[in-house]
Amino acid sequence: MTDIHIRKSFGAGLSASLLGPVLIGVAILGAYTPTIRGLINGPWQTEQEGHGPLIIAATLWLIWQSRDRLKRVELAPAPIAGWAILLLGLVLMYLSRLQQGLLTVEMGSVLPVIVGSILICAGWPMLRSLAFPIGFLVFAVPMPDWLVDSMTVPLKVFISDTVTKVLYAAGFPVAQNGVMIMIGTYQLLVKDACSGMNSIFALSAIGVFYVYAFRWKEKLRGILLLLSIVPITILSNFIRVFALVLMAYYGGPDLIEGVVHDLTGISLFVVALLLLFIFDGILGMIIGLVAKLRRGAAVA
Secondary structure, three states: OOOHHHHHHHHHHHHHHHHHHHHHHHHHHOOOOOHHHHHHHHHHHHOOOOOOHHHHHHHHHHHHOHHHHOOOOOOEEHHHHHHHHHHHHHHHHHHHHHOOHHHHHHHOOEEEEHHHHHHHHHHHHHHHOOOOOOHHHHHHHOOHHHHHHHHHHHHHHHHHHHHHHHHHOOOOOOEOOOOEEEEEEEEEEOOHHHHOHHHHHHHHHHHHHHHHOOOOOOOHHHHHHHHHHHHHHHHHHHHHHHHHHHHHHOOOOHHHHHHEEEEEEEHHHHHHHHHHHHHHHHHHHHHHHHHHHHHHHHHO
């Protein structure tokens, strides 16, 4: 009877300790259901923000993988700081819904809401343990249009200028006017999709996830990988535009429309990932070689 009573008491205590977090979780899901619906019908249907659901899925996977470590974290609720941060997030959500077109702020407000909820229920030790999964959700927040536009135009001009210079040096009859490339008798407009912004966002998310999952203990290697993401994306996009211009020159502009253009976009992302992994392998060989030389010098 005593053993049964202890088990029942433990079960009741566990249920009581989980009741608060479960209720807060349900409340958050209910509050942000309109936000998720807006993302599904809007940004998540675009090439630029289509990776949003994958970011959320990856975040949940990271939390699940950390479940054993999270069980050992000491619970020390911090209700004052928690409620302050939670209310800040709720205010941001409320104000963004009063104004149409502020989905970035509305989605971004979920971060302080989650942080505040964790502090209320578990405290700072738990928040530190969940810092990366929560921070990774930043990649699920749609980028504001003004930021995308301010970065897209310079990238398009840079890509157009570089492709034109390389083709001209190779002897092709090519000229450039802004983001318009004239080659032979054809004029090709470098569109926003060819700026590389879409790939920069998605590849940055993949790069950060890869570094955290596989290179977290190798700080220098991880930092160098993260710093290489933007240059690798720009290089991959240069290859894409370069190939499209050559295809148009030899086969006509109609050849690069529709399916072919979309396929080159997919190929760009694959090439960027391959370059990232190749660079990671090169870094591994260099670091291994340096470590070997140091050991040899120490022995000598």
